Structures are given as C-alpha cells and as structure tokens.
Amino acid sequence: MSLRQSMAGLHTWGGLLPSWLLYVIIFAGSLACFDKELERWMRPALHVPVASSMTADEVRDWLRRNVSDELHAFWTHAPTEREPYWRLGWEVDGSMEIHDVAFDPAGREPMPGSVGGRFFFDLHYNLHAGMPGVYIVGLAGMFMLVALVSGVIIHRRIFKDFFTLRPQTNGQRAWLDAHNLFGVLGLPFHLVLAYTGVAIFVATYMPAGIQVAYGSDIEKFFGEVMGAYIREGIHQPSSQQVSLDGLIERSRQRWDGAEVGWVSVHHPGDVAAVVDVRQRDESRIAPPQATLSYDEASGELLGEQQVSAGYQTYSWLTGLHMAQFGGTLVRVLYFLLGLAGCAMLVGGLKVWLAKREERSGRALALVRALNGAVLGGLPLASLALLWGNRLLPASLPERAEAEGWVFVASWLVLAIWAVLRRHQPRALYREQLALGALLALGLPLLNWLTTRDGHLLASLARGDWALAGIDLTLLLAGLLCALFAWRTAQPMTQAARQPRGRRQLVEEGV
Incomplete structure (x- = not known):
C-alpha cells in the first residue's frame, strides 16, 4: 500500500469522527474574533460610547460593600476603546469559582447580566465544560493537524483543484471541489491556528514537569513565568490601604506614560497584601510586559518584574492565535478564514455522505x-x-x-x-x-x-x-x-x- 493510499483512510476517518466537534470549535472561534463588539451589542448600556468617570478606588469600594467573603484576590481593568467600561473579577478564599461584573460607564453600577461575546470565546476553548472541555478541545486540535497533513498528502492535484469549482455537477463532485477550495484557501491559517491552539495549553496537557519542579504549586509556577511578586497572606487585617489610582499614576510615570492594563490585588485587606500593576500590552504578539508590585498597606514598591523569555514566546503564540494584532482588518481576516474552515468541514462531510448515498x-x-x-x-x-x-x-x-x-x-x-x-x-x-x-x-x-x-x-x-x-x-x-x-x-x-x-x-x- 502506497503512502497516499494509507493516508486516505486516515484522512477519511480521522477527519470524519471529530468533524462535528471541530465545527463547533471553529465556528465559535470565528465569532469570538469580535467578542468585544458582540459584548457591546448585547449590553444596551454600552451602545452609545460614554467616557467612564469611575476610578479604580471606586471599583474596590464597590467590592468591599457588596462582597463580604474573605477574598483570595481581585483584579480590575480600566476602560479601553473596544471595552469602554470597568471590569472587575474576584476569587473567594477556598473556592475555585471566579466572579465578575461589568460596570455601566454612566451609572457606575453593574450592568444587567449577559453572557456577552465571551460566551463564544469560552465555547471555543473549553465548550463550557471547564478543564475536561479544555482537554477535549486539545484532542480535537490534534485530530485537525492530522487531518490537514494527511489531506495535503492524498490530494495530488491540490493546487489545480483549488482553481476548480463545479457547483452544477453531481453532488459528490461539487462538494469535493468545495472541500478542496476552502481547504487550500485556509491551509496555512488552519495549520497555524490548530498548532498554536494546542501549544498554548501545553502546561495544562503535560503538567508533570510543573508538578515535579514546583511541588504542584501551580500559582508559584505562573507567578514566576509571568513576572509577579509572591507573598503569602497571614490573615491579619490591615488598618489602611493605599489608593489604587495613586499606584496606577506612579506606574505610568515610571513607564514614561505607558498605559496600565490589569491591576490585581492578592490577599486584599491583609497586612501582607500585594498590588500588581501590569503594563498594558497593546499588541500581545510583540512586546514584553512589565509588572510593578506594591505593598497595599504602605504603597512601598516591592519589585519590578519582566516576563520570562518562555512567557514572551507563549504570549506571542497566544496573540497570534487570538488575533491580538493588526486591528479590525486582521480580525475580519480571521473571521472569514474561520468560516472557510467551517465550509471545509461541511464539504468533507457531504463528500463522505455522497460516496455512500446508495x-x-x-x-x-x-x-x-x-x-x-x-x-x-x-x-x-x-x-x-x-x-x-x-x-x-x-x-x-x-x-x-x-x-x-x-x-x-x-x-x-x-x-x-x-x-x-x-x-x-x-x-x-x-x-x-x-x-x-x-x-x-x-x-x-x-x-x-x-x-x-x-x-x-x-x-x-x-x-x-x-x-x-x-x-x-x-x-x-x-x-x-x-x-x-x-x-x-x-x-x-x-x-x-x-x-x-x-x-x-x-x-x-x-
């Protein structure tokens, strides 16, 4: 049996079995290219752009008034062009559940609940199934890589077929032409997206190294690779907390006017609480991110960290996968090529059916x-x-x-x-x-x-x-x-x- 013949069976069955799952993943990922625009559409309070007058200190005050549980951490992000509102998330001590709210720019109160555009983002990477979903999506990504490579091998006239589309012929021939057209059209894109989609979760899929080197302390691992100051809480309440807005302004000055991204507070209200102020990464495909760590009680600068070379590579792969560069034009291109991937899967399934229709x-x-x-x-x-x-x-x-x-x-x-x-x-x-x-x-x-x-x-x-x-x-x-x-x-x-x-x-x- 020749290599091409052996690859034909692999492509047929290796492509057929995960096709429906891959369709869900790719379709949701295509919509997620515009998750923030969908978020605005789904929240009427954001329809008219309004500059929010809310501050980071007011966000923290809202959290104090409305969440009485002892917090492990909370994090917030100032308004941006695509997300013109304050975002707040928090995690309660002893719980793995993440809570989040989005504040009305005009009213300074949480907007009515909505799954927003993030619904499709979560469906894309974990099928709304938590960690088991992440593993299922990773397995589907491996199948996609196998199907793409075997498809290139078995189509000996791949580039000629790219310019051939005969929609008026019999169903099988027409669907095969469509499968070839959309497969070749998006081949580099689909290869890159399938590979990066698997690669960015490699620490999750293969955790043995972290478990051995860090004694299963995942938080310490991510703190080191991302550049964070690690200090454990001692469960002693602090009598004062410095202004978050003041720390943000100090960070801007230290970075010569660069914008601030996420601000996170670990063990808030504790005498050992640490405030991390991360530099905003306008294009997650290129520059490294700096993080300044402050003592929440005194405002003392505890350290400045740059992300490791490994995390810079990870951030580059993540930015490439999530279209975090190039603006609207690149997002439109990703969206169209994602739909081409859906069409490729539809064509392949139709060919399989047409060959066995009798x-x-x-x-x-x-x-x-x-x-x-x-x-x-x-x-x-x-x-x-x-x-x-x-x-x-x-x-x-x-x-x-x-x-x-x-x-x-x-x-x-x-x-x-x-x-x-x-x-x-x-x-x-x-x-x-x-x-x-x-x-x-x-x-x-x-x-x-x-x-x-x-x-x-x-x-x-x-x-x-x-x-x-x-x-x-x-x-x-x-x-x-x-x-x-x-x-x-x-x-x-x-x-x-x-x-x-x-x-x-x-x-x-x-």
Whole structure:
C-alpha cells in the first residue's frame, strides 16, 4: 500500500469522527474574533460610547460593600476603546469559582447580566465544560493537524483543484471541489491556528514537569513565568490601604506614560497584601510586559518584574492565535478564514455522505442527524441566543444563565428536529435555512424595537461601525440563508442526481 493510499483512510476517518466537534470549535472561534463588539451589542448600556468617570478606588469600594467573603484576590481593568467600561473579577478564599461584573460607564453600577461575546470565546476553548472541555478541545486540535497533513498528502492535484469549482455537477463532485477550495484557501491559517491552539495549553496537557519542579504549586509556577511578586497572606487585617489610582499614576510615570492594563490585588485587606500593576500590552504578539508590585498597606514598591523569555514566546503564540494584532482588518481576516474552515468541514462531510448515498444503514442516518443537529443547529442556536438577549427582561435574576439556557434549549430542540428529519436531509436543510433567514433578518428589526440608541440607523448616524457591523452581518447572513433556501427548494437537475462511475471518481482523486 502506497503512502497516499494509507493516508486516505486516515484522512477519511480521522477527519470524519471529530468533524462535528471541530465545527463547533471553529465556528465559535470565528465569532469570538469580535467578542468585544458582540459584548457591546448585547449590553444596551454600552451602545452609545460614554467616557467612564469611575476610578479604580471606586471599583474596590464597590467590592468591599457588596462582597463580604474573605477574598483570595481581585483584579480590575480600566476602560479601553473596544471595552469602554470597568471590569472587575474576584476569587473567594477556598473556592475555585471566579466572579465578575461589568460596570455601566454612566451609572457606575453593574450592568444587567449577559453572557456577552465571551460566551463564544469560552465555547471555543473549553465548550463550557471547564478543564475536561479544555482537554477535549486539545484532542480535537490534534485530530485537525492530522487531518490537514494527511489531506495535503492524498490530494495530488491540490493546487489545480483549488482553481476548480463545479457547483452544477453531481453532488459528490461539487462538494469535493468545495472541500478542496476552502481547504487550500485556509491551509496555512488552519495549520497555524490548530498548532498554536494546542501549544498554548501545553502546561495544562503535560503538567508533570510543573508538578515535579514546583511541588504542584501551580500559582508559584505562573507567578514566576509571568513576572509577579509572591507573598503569602497571614490573615491579619490591615488598618489602611493605599489608593489604587495613586499606584496606577506612579506606574505610568515610571513607564514614561505607558498605559496600565490589569491591576490585581492578592490577599486584599491583609497586612501582607500585594498590588500588581501590569503594563498594558497593546499588541500581545510583540512586546514584553512589565509588572510593578506594591505593598497595599504602605504603597512601598516591592519589585519590578519582566516576563520570562518562555512567557514572551507563549504570549506571542497566544496573540497570534487570538488575533491580538493588526486591528479590525486582521480580525475580519480571521473571521472569514474561520468560516472557510467551517465550509471545509461541511464539504468533507457531504463528500463522505455522497460516496455512500446508495447504501443504507445506521451510520448514514447517524451522520445525517449529526449534520443537521450541528452544522445547522449551532448557527441557529447562536441566533436564538441573540433573540433571548433582547427579549429577556433586564431585571431578571441570573439573567446571564437564562441566556445560556436559551442557547442550550434551542440547540436541543433543533437537534431533535434533525433526528426526526434525518431521512429527508434536503427538506431539513431547506427548513433550517428558512428559519435562519427569519431569525437573522428579524434581529436588526428586534434590535430597533427594543433599544433606543443601538439599532442600525442610530449606529450608522454616529459612525459607530463596530456596532453597526453586527446588524449588517446579520442582514447579510439572513439574505444568504434566504437565497440558499430558495435554491434548495428548486428541483434537482438530472446531472446532479446521476452518480459518477467508480473508476471516474478514482481518476478524479476522490
């Protein structure tokens, strides 16, 4: 058996089995390129840009008034251009649960709960399943690397096929052309993103070295590689705390006017509390980050740390994976190439089905059901999430969790629908596309009806393209869904129904 023949089986099955999981990961990652813009769209208080007058000391005061538990640490970030609001997170001693709030720039109070754009970011890297999800995503990334490399080996006419697209031919040939086109188009991107996605979690996937060298003290490990002053709390309350705003200003002066990023306080209120002020990294793909550590009680400078060379490399890989450079243009490019990756997976699954269409069995029914549930269900559930964001009352307790359940319940209903319609896939796709057109085209209208300053016309009037881009993308997606739904409703041509001969398919490299 030749290398190409042996790689064909690996590519077919190594690509098929994780395809639906990879589709979820890549689709969510594509949307996460604009997570901060989605955050603004999903929070009406952020629709009109307002300069926040809140200060770091006021953020700390809010935490003191509203959280009575003893804190292990808290961290906060000042407003930025893409996130024009104060962010606050904290961790209670003895608990691994992370809490966070976002403050209304105008009202200085936490905004109504929402999963925001981070919902898709978390879905991308851990499937909302915590550490087990991180391992599952890492395994899927390894499968993707195997599928990409084996795909390059088996496609002997890979660059010629890149310029070949025959949508009017039989289904298998057309889908193979689409699979080749989108696969070659995004090949360097997909290779880099799959590799960096696995590499940036290497300390999680292979923790043995840390456990041996640091005695399983993970916090000490990250403190050293990131550049942090480590001092344990002694559980003795301090009678005073210096101004965080004063420490921020001192740090700016020491860095010749450079902006400050995260400010974190470890063991707040304790006599051994440490305040870390980290320099803001405008482009996480290039410069090293400095950290100044102060005593919270006296304001004494305890040390200045630069991140290690290893962490600089890690930060570079992370910035490359997360498009933390190049601004909007790079994020748009990542978004489009991510969608090309989704299209590549759809084409591959369709080719697998088309080659076995004349057979019957549970395997084909299962693949059809999964296709309908995942390939069509995930985008529709994402649209349902945005509908839920607009329709759920702002005063609803645990509103963010309610939005998440809208997504889960919608996807579950869509999955059941796909299972019931698995023997009529063409009808199912037509119905899903029609529903997608209705949901996507209806969202800008719903946005106009439920918000005063966040709808498309208001955003365009003030030149807010970041916010208007969400509505424009929804309109474009809705129109495309409507077009494809109409095309799917048309009778199939005789050429599309007629299968190719086995010999011809082999000669064409299928």
